[in-house]
Amino acid sequence: MQDPRLRLLSVAVLSLAAFASTVGAAAALVWWLLFTPRTKSLPRPGVLLPLVAIVAATALVSAWGGGAGLSYFFRMTVILLLAAWAYAGTEDGEVLTVAVWALGNRVGFEVGLIAEMGIGGLSVIRREVEQVRVAMALKGIRPGLRTIVPLAVTLIVMEIRRADETARLLVVRGYTSGGKICPRFRTDPLDVPAGMAAIIPAILSALPLSDVFILVG
């Protein structure tokens, strides 16, 4: 999907649908299979599997406590797939452009800039985790429970420091508030049908399951 406006809107609607009900999640999964590059948009297993493992652990705890663990696991996994697709397709500056298009040069620019910094931070964190992994290998440290806390502290401190540096840089460059950009978007012929199809899971997730069967039947 080329148009970032439709991509962001689709991922928001589909994520809500997947979170709201299992039917919504199933429909969102079908949408993901039809309109995305599927497995090509997924991060490498080293990144994806730990996230799935966290979801699975939470689902297990939920099931153990009498909750809908399996449903939770399914819904959250679909949300993860959608998030991975949206993240893989996002290019630098897109969120800022969309925010300015939607909310204007003052509020939109502020919101978009914060969102861009957040997304940029994600890729930086990924790089830093990789650096820490290399550093641990060089020092002969085996990953384990004992090493997680100091590593997490180190990564958090690095992120806080980076945010501080970015803020100082913006001040040095004379930034006070708002900005001016002219949003331009490319749209693929398939973008609009895909965007419209994203509404279907949202509708399905809002309907009671019995009504769906009546509709289908």
Added chain:
Amino acid sequence: MRVELLDLTFSRGSFSLRGSGTFGEGVHLVSGPVGSGKSTLALLLAGLLRPGSGDVRRHGVLTTQLLLQFPEHHVTSPTVAGEAASWGLIPDDALRLAELSARADDDPFHLSRGELKRLTLACALLRDPDLLLLDEPFASLDCVTKKKACAVLEERDSGITIVFSHERAILPRVDTIWEMEEGALAARGSVPDAIPSWRHAPSYLRYALDQGARPENIRLSDAREALCRIRG
């Protein structure tokens, strides 16, 4: 003890690296301009990158230590003492060598880059591995610290030490010179015979050679002594 590069190749984007040769015991200098592939070669030798073709074979090398170019990439602990301990060392020893004993409880990121470099360099040296790979070990250091680092390196009397550096002012005594040029590793040979063919030789060595002097090694003091010999 030796490390062999067998028709090694590695590619990433438009950059490609190739090299063959044997690193024996002693101190090797791999010089070359920024972006020529020195860091990539260091990562290949450390086994952190896989070659596209060819092989890196270690003979008799039981332990390997790579010092990364950017010292902050080594940090895994929230305190300076903890950072030294994370290398498997007694923190006091490392902090003493790095002259950072008073900063033991500080955040490593509150050190200047030069101080952090001193710490990581001290830790790498104290581990005393069979194969010591130092990627730009003199970057961010002041002249006094560079000289001290050179002295410590020269005291290492066993194992293979490979220094990857574009430093052209303060260098340690070395046994062999290699050069990286646009991704190609070239062996210049043993010192002092290799010095005249060293294309990235520091200006003081080039001057000494132009004057007809034959320095014994690559340090400024070697060039000075060689000049004194011919001038009487």
